[in-house]
Amino acid sequence: MTTFRRPKGEVCVVPSLLAADPGALRRDLARIAAGGARWATLDVMDGDFVPNLSYGPAVLAALREGSGVMLDAHLMVRDPVKFAPLFAKAGADLVIFHLEACPRPRPLIAKLRSMKTAAGLAIKPGTPAERLLPFLPDIALALVMSVEPGFGGQRFMRAMLPKVRLLRSAMERARSRAWLAVDGGVDARTGALSAAAGADCLVAGSAVFRARDPVDAMRAIEQAARQAFDRRKTGGTHGR
Secondary structure, eight states, rough: OOOOOOOOOOEEEEEBBBGGTTTTTHHHHHHHHTTTTTEEEEEEEEEEEEOOOOOOOHHHHHHTTTSSSEEOOOOOOOHHHHHHHHHHHHHHEEEEEEEESSSSSSHHHHHHHHHTTTEEEETTTSSHHHHHHHGGOOOOOOESSSSSTSSSSOOOOOOHHHHHHHHHHHHHHHTTTOOOEEESOOOOOHHHHHHHHHHEEEEEEEHHTTTSSSSHHHHHHHHHHHHHHHHHHHHHHOOO
């Protein structure tokens, strides 16, 4: 298992394998890893919490072997208490689950920690960011969905940027060492907007794997986001 790393004042682009070739996930993961990716995400859907089905823990376990990158499981499932330990056991460095599906998340966070797996919490577009605030000291990542979860290729919701700003301000006040992630419709333009608002983890699927050159696309998002994030730190922009 790759050790989960905490942010160090930089922006990380996390390719989502949901947009990769489903018949060649290992190949596509190896390609972006060779191009510099340090982290990838596996979107797990149960056909109930979201209207789609995707991967089980065996897929993550197979990708884990020899990948050399951090792998997280983003659980878009109705019963994360049941499924989170399965993905932790399969080798996930981080398991992200939704606050909407687990309104009392601390016992599950503790369970994941006991399995030496980092825990993250996600919220859908309709959930106020304030609901994440009590859990910021306990988690390794806070995730703002900038589309309705379930399908890739959707348009980024700019109305989610105030949530990112609110969470970044709260995390800075608390000196949190958690990542602040945005997931959905992320490309070079929207990635820069998200980073300017304070996001340091950008999950990008279609913009990476459906590009002519996924590595070039990943690097373009990272470059645009890094510039925006650095300007934010020096007071140059606030993601408006």
